[in-house]
Structure formats: C-alpha cells, structure tokens
Amino acid sequence: MSEFETGLPSVRLIQSYIKDKQQIELKLVTNDVLVGKIFWQDNNCICVLDDSEKQILVSRQAIAYIKTSD
Numbered sequence: 001m002s003e004f005e006t007g008l009p010s011v012r013l014i015q016s017y018i019k020d021k022q023q024i025e026l027k028l029v030t031n032d033v034l035v036g037k038i039f040w041q042d043n044n045c046i047c048v049l050d051d052s053e054k055q056i057l058v059s060r061q062a063i064a065y066i067k068t069s070d
Helices: 009-019
Strands: 023-026 031-041 045-051 055-059 061-067
Touching: 009 031, 009 061, 023 045, 031 055
Parallel strands: none
Antiparallel strands: 023 031, 023 061, 031 045, 045 055
8 A cells, every 4th residue: 555645746735724614615527516524634535524414435536626615
C-alpha cells in the first residue's frame, strides 16, 4: 500500500476543506451529487457528513469533482 502523499495540492486542498468545515458539493461519475462536509480522507476514500451528520463513504475513483458550495 502506498503512503498517503500529504504534499499533493489536491490532498492539501481537501485538508483545508476539512479544517475549515467547508460545505462542499461532491459529484460522482454516476451523476449523483452529495452536499455536506468532508470528515476525513485516506488513499482510497473520502468520508462526507451530510446535513443530518450521516457519514457517507465515497471511493475516490467514483468522484467526478469536488467544489465548494458557496
């Protein structure tokens, strides 16, 4: 298993979303859209908390894009 590369710009940006508790919109390759806050990330997945604080585990391979929902 490869080490988590915290120096990558994409990883640092997602970490800033986590730290700032930034509301995001996450679109999946299936065209589903999740809105919430990123709770944590690792090499394989991102965990999103929806408005009801339910944890949704998303495979990085399933993500089309992530953007702030300001």
